[in-house]
Amino acid sequence: MLAKTLNDIQPILIVAFIILFGVLETFAANVQAVPGRGRHFRRGLVLALSSFSIFALTGLFSALTMDWAETHRFGLVRNLPIPAYAKIALGIPLIDLAGYFLHRAWHRVPWIWRLHRVHHNDPTPDVTTSLRFHPLDLVLQFPVQALVLAVLGVPVLSAAVYFTLSLPLLFSQHANVRWNPRFDRFARIFISSPGYHRMHHSSVRSETDSNFADVFPLWDRLFGTYRTPKEVRDVRYGIDGFEEEDAHRFRTVMLSPFRRV
């Protein structure tokens, strides 16, 4: 019941956070006003809508997979001899850990990286970058993630809590909003703060291949992919070869995985 309620409010939260951070970007932008911000925002929203529609399709597959695993008591955590609340609590960091390794694979496997780099090739990240994904990236990502979580036996409620609570973090990580640097340095001890995640959007490949964790930076520290974030303003964002304005038209972005760059 709670899981369903949380899943149902996610689309409303997504729209609310786009509006909230869009407004904050207007009044408290971190990087100086981006030239052509209106066009950038509109293009970002069109891309976001395309990922939304894919999410609706693959989300159904994910939900059915997770429900099947729960009904059949399938998977690792579900069969541990621990109380139900402990399984729910354990499921939350496990989802993030699975996401960490999937994200590394998405950077490592060349043909998947060509899809995932759409999320990275924006030279001026803003709130819309949070949902900037190539549809084929999500067609692959959500079902693979659902299968991994089913095998791990992550409770449905853990997934609902994790994906709802991580939404404000997702949007704050990408939004072009000025945060207090001291607050960011403190926050990144525990969570992937905006400064922490923005390093992952650097155009320097060794920096792009760092700070993979969605929520808990602990994974990067444990598995050797932690990079101390630079000042947000000192990072050059995007990917070489995608600097031109035309590279970010909807059609060009859709075809970009098949381009030689």
Ligand SMILES: [Zn+2]
């Ligand atoms: Zn990435």
